[in-house]
Amino acid sequence: MSSPVPDGPAGADEGLRARKRAATQSALERAAVSLALEHGYDNVTVDMICEAAMVSPRTFFNYFGTKEGAFLGGTPPAPTDAEHQAFVHGTSRDVLGDLVGMIADAMADHSPDTDLLRRRRMLIERTPELLTGETSRIAELEEHLVKLVLERFAVQGRTEARTPDLADEARMVVSLAGSVMRYSMQKWFSGGFTGTPVELLHHSLALVRRVAGSIAPAAR
Amino acid sequence: MSSPVPDGPAGADEGLRARKRAATQSALERAAVSLALEHGYDNVTVDMICEAAMVSPRTFFNYFGTKEGAFLGGTPPAPTDAEHQAFVHGTSRDVLGDLVGMIADAMADHSPDTDLLRRRRMLIERTPELLTGETSRIAELEEHLVKLVLERFAVQGRTEARTPDLADEARMVVSLAGSVMRYSMQKWFSGGFTGTPVELLHHSLALVRRVAGSIAPAAR
């Protein structure tokens, strides 16, 4: 108690302000999911969530910007700088796999709250529109992801001079990653999958390979 | 010409009621696109559209159900029975290509109004959120499309007994088709593509094949 928190090394808190902020956000998300599980997503209003979490409606929108956001979790998945670098300088030839892995990591290191995740999963399972919403949120990252892939191509020495449609290829990689994520999330949230997320992604990637690989060039 | 429209083979009209209906729908769609091109999508309200098209706001929602609908075109793309059958009984090995082709057809035979299509394309080009919206509309068909693919598999003699995860495969085909459509639409609406839609689809499919094919099983 002598030194006034010089620079907490392993400290999980960054000041009381941030802690309170995290608390209210968490409270709102929990309230949202709980209410939706009880009454159904459509029958839950923002006001109800605010009352349960004891904050003003205006504050709600300061946090999430949209009603849906409270149910899906505050901030859309964004890769950290570390993940960014790891991907760009990855050496494997499996660009798609690495990209999917990065997105999955970004989604995972999001909220370590196991219980909330479980309840959220139940909710999404019975509320397909939320699945669509999450898909859209990921889609908003596309532009950024395309840049990442191009960066990685550059690091690997692939240039537009050698491959004229490199930008197209990057865009397609991102688009395919979207497919894999969508497929995986769908399978994950529909409950039919028993296993770890990592296994699920491998399963999905293998399936992509099989399906896309069986494309014959139309001409027999 | 003698019989009073017994069953018009090529007849374009199905009574005055239907014609009027089509007229107002068209008027609303035109007004919506025009206003958005002039003022920007966000700055156009439903009331403005209604005033321009001279219908009540209530009627607007009777037609489209959502504001976005007026800009994207009344009814979401749905394959006709003919297209349905053609796909299910297709003999080619390229399930993905055929599926994409069917969706494209469904979107094409939608509105033969070239001018409106051109203006809509301009609008979407400068309004990415609409692109996302159209993507979501297609996503709503997914369940249906999965059934179609499974039907086709059945016709081709592929059964769950032989391929345990046939349903998974079907789902992935649909998911990949989504990717191709998304990629194609993106490229189409971004204006960078000079060619017919059919060529674009071939380009996209080839790219999928190249990208997905280059997936090495991670282990080197």
Place this chain on the structure above:
DNA sequence: AGACAAAAATACAGTAACTGCATCGAAATC
């Protein structure tokens, strides 16, 4: 500890999308 700056919570008023319901008028059916 007390003054002061920064940030967050709130109140308030307003816009705009969307819905249910009852009514009215035109079109199809007989």
Place this chain on the structure above:
DNA sequence: GATTTCGATGCAGTTACTGTATTTTTGTCT
């Protein structure tokens, strides 16, 4: 021509979301 059917409309209400000004809380500096 009478009836039934269907689309258009008016109206009142709910709900998501925003801008702005005000108040409360928290961090900081002396």
